[in-house]
Amino acid sequence: MKKRIGMYAWGGPGTIRLLRTKYHQPKIDEKSFLSLYEEDYWRKAKDLFGVTDAWLTYSWGFSDEREREDYTFIQSKLPTFKKLKIACHGYVQGFNVVTADFSGQDIFCVDAKGHVQPYSKGRSLTCPNNPQAAKIILDRVKRACQEDFSSIFIDNIIFGLPPMYVSQDFVPFYGCACSYCQDSFYKTFHYPLPISGFSAKTIKDFLFFRSMSTQNFLRKAHQLTQKFHKQLGVNLYDPFIHAPELFFGYSLQKIEPFLDYLLIENHAHPARVPLGNSHLLQFIQRQEKTVFVVSYKNGIGFEEQFTQHDIDSIFSESSHLSYAPCLKTTEFTTRGEWHALRLADLKKPKLDLKPVRHALIKNKAVPQTSFLQKKIAMLEQNHAAVVLNLLYENRWLDFCVRKLGFYQKQLWSIKDYNLD
């Protein structure tokens, strides 16, 4: 099988607009995003890395009106990729939209108290069980299918806010409590959605319900892409670091049949984490489909331009573990300025042939709850959406939380619990 090398390359006017939506007064090297899809850049990328695949921005979750210029932009760039024989994956935003562009519409995930759940500053989570919310994404998938992409890629399969706290005998309510979820849950299990918190029995039903909801949504997306003879991919995050049924709302086994390739995004960059992506080895070995891995060092907003060593370690590791590297190409912040990957200083990767050490992530047993933990969990259940909104939207609070590394700690901690 031909070795595939990907670049995860968000660009164009939509990416600049999204950065302005997502962050407080960001300093942006606009030219680097507007020229990211130029022929010279990809000729050089092909020469340096042997790129075969590129993930390109189609829709970031703004209104159709605001995204019109993005569609025109990408349409004008696709012939370049065809000429260079690079397969293009049309990037479509998953279960979230830019809040202001859809204000007043009943499409959002809500918590047990009815608060809309934020995804980032300026964006809120939408519910796959809500037909109108699902239609927004599926309409975009359909439109992208009519362009010269070889696959459509849906990002951010996150069904409501994930839980911050999990225990054996009590989990605070998390995910979505919208009327569509409540109706659908009742129809499936014949008792109401447990919005005052889960017991050991009801959490099992809820996990099943969430993964079934995501499966139903992706089945529709798959039917669409099949109709247009396009492939389908989604961002799986890392199902071996965070139990996906619990944190994202999907079951790998249930959605795998709809996916033509598997893309894992994590923070296991081999230049930062000693064991890198070695925990994926067994998964990669039993896969017939291509496994792409996008590894961040510190995460979006904390990532400086990759050094030659960063690039070398990705390519070395991918050759040892036999995955297809997908190189983060965008949203670097060097000296406080957002920019796309600068190729000028980079050379062809030098492979380190030393064998890599292998890690096996053992999934943890779910802990027991103490009285105090239950009280804290109840606070989380009732106030997480409101507090997160406040943290994202207030410039100074957001700054402090970032400085304290809160978001990174959430992303890095291993939460692959044993759910049996």
Ligand SMILES: [Zn+2]
């Ligand atoms: Zn819902």
